[in-house]
Amino acid sequence: MTDDQGPLVQIGNLAKELSITTRTIRYYEEIGLMGPSKRSCGGVRSYNRDDVLRIKFILKLKELGISLKEMLSLADTFDTHNQIFDTITPQVLEILDQHVGKVDDKIARLSSLRNDIVSYRKRISDLLQNQSSE
Amino acid sequence: MTDDQGPLVQIGNLAKELSITTRTIRYYEEIGLMGPSKRSCGGVRSYNRDDVLRIKFILKLKELGISLKEMLSLADTFDTHNQIFDTITPQVLEILDQHVGKVDDKIARLSSLRNDIVSYRKRISDLLQNQSSE
DNA sequence: GGGTAAGTTTACGTAAAGGGAAATCACATG
């Protein structure tokens, strides 16, 4: 195990690099998504390459619509094993699959909603026609 | 104009009839979607046929995914004219059209999201395959 | 040693659409 995990970066620069705010990073730590970050003597947070990978992974899942809460249920597995792409992946695959299902549901609901709107629109529109011809 | 708008109904019965809670009805009044309801001497709300129609209309729009805020922008027109299906409909049609557009957008975004998830899933899955064969 | 940029914690605020509880009031009936 190497304690030297590459260059350390501070929260501000990391946030800038990832186009998020420092608040977001601290929040992820706050809710337990990140585990306590290493601090310098003065208490300033610093992040190594693995930490950065982890945040990027979180952001990726978020982008795919996975909620932070859902990620938290994965966090345990995250933490028992430091290796992200080993023990974690099967569970992630499962979550992703579930999520595809959810997305499909949403799409179906929206399509049906679209039909409802269009047919309701037609009803109103017809009503308007009849009124103006009276 | 007839002041006699049919039978008056109280909030509890109305709520039951529409399968919503009394809180919801009061809430719609609270945010200005309904206008102040007529009160009996004691201050008890009562609703006539037009009020009921209006709430039903609101619920219908809500079912179609129109937010209460969007409805509020219509509320002015609602209020200047008592006739719902006369002056109001063109605006409603417009909102509905906009809404179909929004729904289409959402569907498109979800479809693209679906692709992202599936391809990300594949990447992880491949990674897992390679690792286990090493 | 002074200035200031960036870090820290703590804690409250936000949007949406109401839910739920408390305390008081209205109305009908035995």
Next chain:
DNA sequence: CATGTGATTTCCCTTTACGTAAACTTACCC
């Protein structure tokens, strides 16, 4: 009259993912 049921107002609570402010400390530069 007492009681029970339903209505009334008012206020805080909920969820999600942070934003924002206050008050303070650290880090860095000249």
